Amino acid sequence: MLVxxxxxxxxxxxLSIAWHELGHYTAARKFGIRVPEFMVGFGPxxxxxxxxxxxxxxKAIPLGGFIRMIGMVPPAPGERVGRSRRSxxxxxxVDDVRADSVRDFEPGDEDRQFWTRKPWKRIIVMLAGPFMNxxxxxxxxxxVLMAIGVPTAQPVVKAVSACVLPASQAQTAxxxxxxxxxxxxxxxxxxxxxxxxxxxxxxxEWAPLVDAIRNARGTVQVVVERQTPTGPVRIPLTPTLIxxxxxxxxxxxxxxxxxxxxxxxxxxxxxxxxxxxxxxxxGAVVTAGGYMLQRTAEAVGxxxxxxxxxxxxxxxxxxxxxxxxxxxxxxSVLGGQVLERxxxxxxxxxxxxxxxxxVNLSLFLLNLLxxxxxxxxxxxxxxxxxxxxxxxxxxxRPDPGPVxxxxxxxxxxxxxxxxxxxxxxxxxxxxxxxxxxxx
Numbered sequence: 547m548l549v550x551x552x553x554x555x556x557x558x559x560x561l562s563i564a565w566h567e568l569g570h571y572t573a574a575r576k577f578g579i580r581v582p583e584f585m586v587g588f589g590p591x592x593x594x595x596x597x598x599x600x601x602x603x604x605k606a607i608p609l610g611g612f613i614r615m616i617g618m619v620p621p622a623p624g625e626r627v628g629r630s631r632r633s634x635x636x637x638x639x640v641d642d643v644r645a646d647s648v649r650d651f652e653p654g655d656e657d658r659q660f661w662t663r664k665p666w667k668r669i670i671v672m673l674a675g676p677f678m679n680x681x682x683x684x685x686x687x688x689x690v691l692m693a694i695g696v697p698t699a700q701p702v703v704k705a706v707s708a709c710v711l712p713a714s715q716a717q718t719a720x721x722x723x724x725x726x727x728x729x730x731x732x733x734x735x736x737x738x739x740x741x742x743x744x745x746x747x748x749x750x751e752w753a754p755l756v757d758a759i760r761n762a763r764g765t766v767q768v769v770v771e772r773q774t775p776t777g778p779v780r781i782p783l784t785p786t787l788i789x790x791x792x793x794x795x796x797x798x799x800x801x802x803x804x805x806x807x808x809x810x811x812x813x814x815x816x817x818x819x820x821x822x823x824x825x826x827x828x829g830a831v832v833t834a835g836g837y838m839l840q841r842t843a844e845a846v847g848x849x850x851x852x853x854x855x856x857x858x859x860x861x862x863x864x865x866x867x868x869x870x871x872x873x874x875x876x877x878s879v880l881g882g883q884v885l886e887r888x889x890x891x892x893x894x895x896x897x898x899x900x901x902x903x904x905v906n907l908s909l910f911l912l913n914l915l916x917x918x919x920x921x922x923x924x925x926x927x928x929x930x931x932x933x934x935x936x937x938x939x940x941x942x943r944p945d946p947g948p949v950x951x952x953x954x955x956x957x958x959x960x961x962x963x964x965x966x967x968x969x970x971x972x973x974x975x976x977x978x979x980x981x982x983x984x985x
Contacts, residue, residue: 548882551898555881556608558902559874560586562682563611566909569678570613571600573671580658582650583614609874609969615671617659618924619647619952643955661948665932672921672928679910686903687838688831690896695823696830697893699752701741703770706730707816712791713809726788728816733785735817739770742780752819756795760812762787790814823892842907845869846915849968856971859979866979873969876976877905883982918958920965927951 564586574581580599585591587605594603621644648659660668690696707728709721741749745766749755765786771778794808852871858864872880884897916926927949934946 548886551882551885552878554885555898555902556874556878558881558898559878559905560604560608562679562902562906562909563608565678565682566675566913567611567613569674569676570615570671573674574613574615574660577663577667577671578658579660579663579671580616580650580655581613582616583612585613586611588612614650615660616651616655617647617661619643619955620661620948620950621648622950622952640952640955643952647952661951665928665935668928669925669932672924675921676910676913679906679913683838683903683906683910684831684835686899686906687835688828690899690903691826691830691834692828693825694892694896694899695825697821698824699819699821701749701752701755702820703730703735703737703739703741703817704820705737705818706735707818710788710790710814710816713793714791714807729785729787729814730816733768733783735770735783735785736772739772739781742769742771744768759787759815760792762813785815787813787815838904839907839911842904843911845871846908846911853968853971856975859975860971863979866975866981868981870975870981871972872981873973873976875973876980877901879976879980917961918954919962923954923958923961924951927954 567584567586571581571584582600584600584602585594585605586603587608588610589605589607592604592606594601596602656662660671663671708731709725710728711722711725741755743749744755744758745762745768747758749758765784768783768785769780770783771780789811790813791809792812792814794810849871852867855864855867855870859866859870881898881901884894884901887894913921914925916922918924931946931949934949938944938946
C-alpha cells in the first residue's frame, strides 16, 4: 500500500504539473502565440507526439514541466533575430537566451512571438499556470468538504476507556497494573449512549460538552439515551470526575508548531465520541481554502529560515521538522503513508486529496514569486513595462519598447542555481531523513 500510494500521488503531482502548463498553453494559444512544445518533466524525452503545431510529451525527470513559446525575450535593440556584436562577462549568456528564444522560429512567426504581445496579455499567459493550480486546489477542497464530508464529533459514546491514562502515554488494549478505572466505566456508560444532558444542561454538540466536562468538578448528573429492545430509554448516571492529562484543544501559542502535541490538566470522564462525516456547504470551502492559503503563504515566507534545519537533518541526524519543506519525492512518500495506514477508505481518500490540494496551493504561491525562472519573474517585468508605457504616453514621449528580459537572465540563472540547490537539499533530506505524518 505504501508503494501504491507513492505511485498514485506521483501521478497526481504529474497531473497537477500538466494542469499548470495547460493554463499557460491555453492562454498563449488564445492570444495567437505559437507553442511548439508542451512537456511534463525535464531531461530526455520518454515519449512524445506532435498534435498540430505543438509537440506534447513526457520527459524522464518528473520534477516540473514547461511549455516553449516562440520569442520569450525580445531581440537585441536594432536586431530582429540573432546575436549581438557586443561583448561582456555575461553577453554570451544573454545571446544564448536570445538564440534559444527563437530556436523554433519559422517564417510567419514574426507576429506570433510572446514578447510582441501587450504586457497585459503576457501577464495573463504567465498567471494562467498558477491560477490553474489554485482552481485545482479549490476543486479538491470542495470534493473533500462537500462530497466526502468532514468527521464531526457527536455527543454519542463510541467507546468507553477502561482505565485512566495520561494522554501523552501510549494507549494499550489492556490496562497497566495499578491504573484506576475511568469515571465513565465506573458510572456505567456504554457505547451507543447519547448524552442528553450534563450537570443539568442539555447538549446537542460535542465541542461544548467537552468544555463542560473539563470545567466540571466532583460528582455530576448525566442523562443518557440508550437504545433497548423495547425502544430508547433515558438513564441517569452519576460519574465522579477526576483530574487527568488531556490534549490541549486551544490554538497553539505564537511561534509554536501546529503539529506539536500539547497537554493540559483538566477534569476527565473517559468517553470517545462517534465522528460521522458531515457534508459542508460552499462557505466552508471558501473558509478552509482561505485558511490553507494563508498557512501556505506563511510557510513559503519561512523557506529561507528552514535551511539550517534541513542541513542538520541531512548531515547531523537531527529530527526532521514536520512543518519544513518537502520535495516531490517527500510528498509522494507522504501520499504513500496515507494509504499505508489502517483506516477507512473515505478517510484515506480525504487525506490524500487534501495533501494534493495543499501541494497545488504551494505551486500557486511559489510560481508567483517575482524571480526568474518562475512565472512571477516574467510577470514583474511585464508590469514594469506597462507602467513605463503609461508614463511615456502621459508625457507625450515615444513608446520605450519592451523590457529586455534577456538582460535579466544572468540574475535568473543565479536564482535558478539557488532554487536547484535548495531543492536538491530537500530531496536528499526526504531520502535520508523523511518526514513521517503525525498520525
